[in-house]
Amino acid sequence: MIELQGLTKSYAGTNVVDDVSLTLETGEFGVLIGPSGCGKSTTLKMINRLVPLSGGRIILNGDDVTDLPAEQLRRRIGYAIQSTGLFPHWSVAQNIATVPQLLKWPKSRIDDRVDELMAMFHLDPVEFRHKYPHQLSGGQAQRVGVARALAADPEMLLMDEPFGAVDPLTREVLQAELKRVHQQTGKTIVFVTHDMDEALQLATRIALLNGGRLVQYDRPIEMMVKPADDFVREFIGQADLGLKLLSRRWVHQYQRAPSLEHHATLPGLDHCWQLDDAGRPVALEGARLDDDHGVTPVKAEWTAKPEMSLKEALSRMVWYRVMVLPVVDDAGKLIGEIGMQGIMGIQAEAEGRVS
Amino acid sequence: MNGAIHGARRLRAASAGNGVLGVLIVLLIGLTLGMGQLEPLFRALFPDLGNPLYARDSFLNLMLAHIGLVLMSSLISVTIGVAAGLFVTRPVGREFEPMVSSLAAIGQTFPPAAVLAIAVPLAGFGFAPTIIALSLYGLLPVIQNTIAGLGTVPQTTLEAARGNGMNRWQILRRVELPLAMPVIIAGIRISVIVNIGTATIGSTVGAKSLGTPLIAGLVGNNLAYVIQGALLVGLLAIVTDLLFERLERRYSFGG
Numbered sequence: 001m002i003e004l005q006g007l008t009k010s011y012a013g014t015n016v017v018d019d020v021s022l023t024l025e026t027g028e029f030g031v032l033i034g035p036s037g038c039g040k041s042t043t044l045k046m047i048n049r050l051v052p053l054s055g056g057r058i059i060l061n062g063d064d065v066t067d068l069p070a071e072q073l074r075r076r077i078g079y080a081i082q083s084t085g086l087f088p089h090w091s092v093a094q095n096i097a098t099v100p101q102l103l104k105w106p107k108s109r110i111d112d113r114v115d116e117l118m119a120m121f122h123l124d125p126v127e128f129r130h131k132y133p134h135q136l137s138g139g140q141a142q143r144v145g146v147a148r149a150l151a152a153d154p155e156m157l158l159m160d161e162p163f164g165a166v167d168p169l170t171r172e173v174l175q176a177e178l179k180r181v182h183q184q185t186g187k188t189i190v191f192v193t194h195d196m197d198e199a200l201q202l203a204t205r206i207a208l209l210n211g212g213r214l215v216q217y218d219r220p221i222e223m224m225v226k227p228a229d230d231f232v233r234e235f236i237g238q239a240d241l242g243l244k245l246l247s248r249r250w251v252h253q254y255q256r257a258p259s260l261e262h263h264a265t266l267p268g269l270d271h272c273w274q275l276d277d278a279g280r281p282v283a284l285e286g287a288r289l290d291d292d293h294g295v296t297p298v299k300a301e302w303t304a305k306p307e308m309s310l311k312e313a314l315s316r317m318v319w320y321r322v323m324v325l326p327v328v329d330d331a332g333k334l335i336g337e338i339g340m341q342g343i344m345g346i347q348a349e350a351e352g353r354v355s
Numbered sequence: 356m357n358g359a360i361h362g363a364r365r366l367r368a369a370s371a372g373n374g375v376l377g378v379l380i381v382l383l384i385g386l387t388l389g390m391g392q393l394e395p396l397f398r399a400l401f402p403d404l405g406n407p408l409y410a411r412d413s414f415l416n417l418m419l420a421h422i423g424l425v426l427m428s429s430l431i432s433v434t435i436g437v438a439a440g441l442f443v444t445r446p447v448g449r450e451f452e453p454m455v456s457s458l459a460a461i462g463q464t465f466p467p468a469a470v471l472a473i474a475v476p477l478a479g480f481g482f483a484p485t486i487i488a489l490s491l492y493g494l495l496p497v498i499q500n501t502i503a504g505l506g507t508v509p510q511t512t513l514e515a516a517r518g519n520g521m522n523r524w525q526i527l528r529r530v531e532l533p534l535a536m537p538v539i540i541a542g543i544r545i546s547v548i549v550n551i552g553t554a555t556i557g558s559t560v561g562a563k564s565l566g567t568p569l570i571a572g573l574v575g576n577n578l579a580y581v582i583q584g585a586l587l588v589g590l591l592a593i594v595t596d597l598l599f600e601r602l603e604r605r606y607s608f609g610g
Contacts, residue, residue: 072519081514089533089534
């Protein structure tokens with residue numbers, strides 16, 4: 001758990017961070033976000049004291065961070081920045097081993113830990129152990145940076161716009177990976193970004209800063225449906241708010257039992273799945289936008305997985321012109337379906353919250 | 356694939372370099388020990404000279420004295436230069452940076468002969484004033500390149516080093532110095548090569564070096580002496596330069 005209490009940083013009489021207080025529970029993923037110059041990066045760097053505090057306190061798992069020697073504190077907190085933060089003269093393995101080396105772990109333990117982390121980030125140790133940062137792609141370098149931050153099993157992880165320098169495609173992959181690693185390790189993470197989609201994708205808590213002040217600290221959905229003021233509303237963006245909401249909802253929350261025979265109760269939406277012997281969906285009868293009674297062969301591109309976001313499910317429905325997607329497990333077996341009604345259902349719920 | 360071709364090409368270039376270096380080293384040692392064997396050649400080239408081979412001292416002695424002068428003065432230049440470069444790039448010494456840089460630049464603009472002239476009344480004749488002049492003269496490239504080399508270390512790399520819990524000493528030793536090393540070595544290379552040439556004028560104040568036959572030849576109008584001294588100084592400089600090139604390559608990584 002980390003608590004910021006009245007955190008303040010002033011340069012030449014101006015407060016770039018002004019009386020920021022918030023608490024992040026152990027295992028949460030906190031995102032600091034705001035326009036440039038809002039003090040989000042400075043706030044992050046005060047946690048590991050790369051920037052000295054002007055006022056206030058930071059309590060990390062019960063310890064006031066200013067009571068600890070700075071180097072010792074930083075070895076307890078993982079720190080990841082853009083890929084250029086890798087040591088260019090050290091191999092991938094040496095880079096990952098930075099903090100364990102400083103902590104003087106025995107060599108065999110360091111080697112095991114490096115292998116473990118490389119496996120966690122899908123970097124083949126044989127291929128990558130001895131490569132140098134300049135031989136890596138942006139995505140690979142960034143994985144090494146996060147692996148380095150996690151190496152000594154720190155109490156928490158600080159990440160300063162770690163995916164700012166990679167292309168959008170790689171960024172999505174890295175975000176998904178970070179999310180998985182967060183779930184696997186249960187680490188408390190504080191993450192700085194200026195990208196609201198990234199925040200909504202990753203955060204369990206979002207702190208929105210403006211001009212050094214904390215404007216709103218909330219769960220992502222609350223921030224969308226109950227913005228504290230016009231600034232928050234504007235910063236989140238209203239044009240695709242519905243889609244943003246869908247991006248925080250998951251298929252498994254809204255899927256229902258698959259329809260295996262025709263029902264005439266829903267005119268226009270009547271449909272039925274054809275299965276093969278292994279229980280995999282083969283074709284969809286009905287429920288097409290352009291043809292109510294036709295038979296559509298099921299393609300892997302428009303099946304849904306339980307952990308998929310509703311936004312992606314909706315996108316597939318629109319693209320493949322079907323009103324319902326089969327939800328399949330890893331073996332491809334039909335375990336449910338997600339329909340337009342399920343997706344629209346959450347809209348009603350969100351509006352209900354606002355009123 | 357591309358990297359492999361590049362690597363092979365570099366390997367071939369390096370082995371060709373090894374060949375040249377080997378030949379030059381053999382030539383340098385051979386001429387130092389066996390200059391006497393060339394007496395008939397010099398006699399044929401300079402029939403008017405009664406004494407076409409410098410014989411007041413062995414060339415081995417002169418070579419060792421010359422290397423000693425250069426080693427000693429370079430050691431002083433490097434020690435002071437790197438220390439000064441490190442000092443002015445630390446937070447405590449940052450405000451001294453302009454002063455140190457301009458002092459070193461002034462040291463460079465003084466002709467070494469002038470420094471010798473000033474050093475002689477202070478340190479007497481011989482070895483000591485030569486060392487003073489050479490050390491001062493070799494200081495600038497070392498200081499400049501130390502500052503420049505440390506300046507090339509990216510800010511994000513330093514922040515990562517701090518953020519991962521390295522203390523100042525660990526950052527210097529594990530990150531800054533290794534990354535600055537190729538540039539610092541390039542500075543030492545310039546300093547040493549310049550001093551190999553400049554050390555010859557130490558002979559004007561009585562320091563034994565390869566300049567001794569050179570000066571004697573100039574004073575006594577004996578071109579053979581001048582050639583013998585200059586040949587060895589030139590070879591020594593080229594061999595040293597090639598050795599430094601290989602050292603730099605070893606310390607540079609990646610591309």
